[in-house]
Amino acid sequence: MFKFWKKDRAPEKTPAADAASETSENVVEILPREVMQSPSLSVPADHAEVDAAIAPDSVAVEKVDGSEIDNPGKRSWRERLSGSALSRSLGSLFARKPKLDETLLDDLETALLTADVGVSATELLLENLRQRMRKREFADADGLLAALRESLLAMLAPIAVPLRIPTDIKPFVVLVVGVNGVGKTTTIGKLARRHQQEGRQVLLAAGDTFRAAAVEQLKAWGMRNQVAVISQGSGADSASVIFDALQAATSRNVDLLIADTAGRLHTQSGLMDELSKIKRVLAKLDPAAPHEVLLVIDGTTGQNAVNQVRQFSLAAGVTGLVVTKLDGTAKGGVVFALATEFALPIRYVGLGEGLDDLREFDPGAFVTGLLPANLGAE
C-alpha cells in the first residue's frame, strides 16, 4: 500500500491536494509504518495507537465534480482497499512476527470486529482457525494468515455472481431499492453508463417521487449519459411512474430499464408495502418483471445491514446487492456477515463518485485488498 503513495506523488497534482498531503501530520504518520514494514527492526508493540493516528490517507485525492475522470491508470481494487482499517491493523499485527497463541487469535478477532465483519461471522472464522491451530496445521503466523485468507475467500466465493443480462429478455427490468442516503440514484447513474458502454439501450424510471429534487437528480445523471428518463414529477405514485416507464421501454424496444425508488427505512411497513405494490403492478405488464431487484447497501453501515437485507427481501424479493462507498475508511466487512446469513449475490461495488467507479464484485480482489498475501513479509 505504501508504494502506491509514492507513485501517486510523482505526477502533477492539484494545488489543493498537494497542500493537504504535505502537511507535517501526514509525514509523521507515515514514518512509523515504514519502520513497521521492515522486519529487521523491532517496533513498539502499541499498534493500536498507530492505527488510530492514520486517518487521512493521501491515496484518495480525487476531484468529485462528477465529470469523468479519465485517468488511464485506474486505481485498482487493491490500491483502494489496502488503506483499510482491517488491512492496517493486520499489517501491523503480522509485522511483529507474533507467536501462534490465543493472544494472536484475540488480536485477529479485534481486527475483524473493527472491520464490521460482525460477531457471528468472526466467531465462525476464529473457531475454525483455533481448531486447526490446535492440530498444529500452521508452521507460523503467515500460515495462519493464509488460512484466514482462504476462509474469507471461501465465504465470498458463492456470492460473487455478476449480473448477466440475457439478450432474449427485452426490456430487462432492474428495480433499485434501499434505505435513505445509501446512493441509489448515484448507483443508477453509474449502472446506466456501464450498460450503455456495453452497447445496450438504457431507459431510466424516476420512481423516487418523495424526496425533494430526486427526479431532477436522476435527470442530471440521464443528461450526462444521454439516457432518457421517464418521470411524472414529484408527488406522483411511484408504481405508476415505473409502470409507464415499462410501457415506454417496451414500445421503444430498449434493452434495459432501471427503476429508481425513494429511500425508505426497512422498519416502515407502509413504505415497504409500496415496494410490493410496484412489483405487483410491473407483473401486470410482464409477469417476469422486475427481473432483478438490487438492494443498495451503504458500505459504512454496521450490523444493521443484516436487518436491511432481511426486511427488503421480504417486501421486494431482493435478488442482488450493491455495496457502495467502499472508497472511504470503512471497508464493508459486513459483507461477510451478509454472506453467512443470506446467499444473495453481490452484483456491484461502488468505489468512488466518478461515473466509472462502479465495479463488478471480485472476491479475490476484495480479500487481497483487505488482506494482502504478502502482508508482513515486506
Add this chain to the structure above:
Amino acid sequence: MFESLSQRLSGTIERLRGRARLTEENIRESLRDVRIALLEADVALPVVQALIQRVKVRAVGQDVLKSLTPGQALVKVVRDELTAVMGSVNTDLNLNCPAPAVVLMAGLQGAGKTTTVAKLARFLRERKKKKVMVVSCDVYRPAAIEQLQTLAQQVEVLFFPSTGEQDPVAIAHAAIDAARKQYVDVLLIDTAGRLAIDAAMMAEIKALHAAVNPIETLFVVDAMTGQDAANTAKAFSEALPLTGVILTKTDGDARGGAALSVRYITGRPIKFIGSGEKPDALEPFHPDRLAQRILGMGDVLSLVEQVEQNVDKEKAQKLAEKIVKGKRFDMNDMRDQLQQMLSMGGLASLMDKLPGVSNLPDQVKSRINDKEVHRMIAVINSMTKKERRHPDLLNGSRKVRVAKGSGMQPQDVNKLLKQYQQMEKMMSKLSSGGIKGLMRQMKGAMGGGGAGGNFMQR
C-alpha cells in the same frame, strides 16, 4: 433503537445470580457478553474497550445491594457508565452572537445533511421564533441545490439561491451578506457530503469554515453507521472545530452504537436526533432520558412534551368544559381524540417512549401501527351527525350501513362502540369525581404490576 442493546444486556447477566459480591472472576464472562453486546450494537471497538475497562474498575469489589441481583448491580454500573459517556443533559444550539448566527453542517455522503438543514430550519422558525435562511454549498451532487430549495419552500424559510458553477466560499459570503441585509437571525449552510480521507474536499470545508466563522459546526452522522463512525468522527473533529452532533435515521432499528462512538470520540454533545422523513421529525436529544430508555423505563418526559406541543389546546379546553358540565362524551369527541393521537406522530412514536414497551416481542411491536386508528376514524365518519351525538341510536341496520360506508365489517363497528363505551365511562367518572377521581383510578391500574414494574422484578 437502543432497545436491542438493553435486551441483550439484561439477558446475558442471568448467570450472575446468587453471588453476594462482584469479583473480577465472576464478572469476567459477563463482561465478555457486555463487550459482544456493545460490538453488535456497532459501538466502535476503542470505545467498547474503554467502557469495559471503566465498568470493571467500578464493578469489582462492589457489594450487591439487597434489593438487586448481582446481574442488576452490574447492569446498573454499565448504565451509569453509558450515561457518563453520553453526557447528562440536553445541550441546546448556541445562537448567542450578533445576527446572523451561522450554522455549518458537515458529514459523509448520504448522512442526511440536506434533510436535516430543512428540519432544523423549521425547528428554529417554529419553536425558537427565528428568522431563518438556508443556503446550499453542495456544488457537486446533481440537484442538491434544488432539493434544498424545495425543502425550504416546504418549511417556509428563506432560501439563498446558488448554482453548481460557483465556489462554495463565494456562495457562503454572498449568503451572509444577503442574510445581514434581510435581518435574518440564523443562516444554515448545507455542504456537500465528503469522505474524511478525501484531502481536497476536507481542505475545502476547512476553508469554508474559516471564511464564514460559524457559531455552530454540526457533524451529521447516520445512526446505522458501523465501526467506521469512530474513524470518520475523529477525522472530522480533527479537521473542524465541531460544536455538536446530529444523529439521523434513528427511526430505524439500528442499535445506535454510532451515537456512543461519536460522542466518545469527538467529546461533543449530540444536540438533535432525526426520527423520520417529515420536516417535523427532529427532536432535541436528551441523553439522560435516553439512558432510561435503554433500560426499558421509557422516555415519559419526551412524551409529555410531545403531547403538550401537539394537543390542540382549544379543543382540549372545550372537551374539559363539556365534561365538567356533565354533558356526554360523544363520537365527535372520540374522533378529536383519535386525530390528536395521529398528529402526535401516531401510535408507534408514542409507544416507543412508554415504559416496558421495549420488552414486547418485535412481532407485536411491528403490528402496532396507525391503520387501526385511521379505520376507527373512518367508521365514525360514516355515521350521521345524529348518530355521532347519540351513539345509542346505532341498531343493527344502522351498524350495517356504517360498516358498508367505511368499508369495514359490522363487528368492527361493534368493537369501536365498545371502546367508546369504555372511554365514556371513564369520562363520566371524571365529571363526577373530578380530576382526583381519575387519578385514583389510574393509580390503581398502574400499581398492579404495570409494565414499568416488570423490569425491576427481573
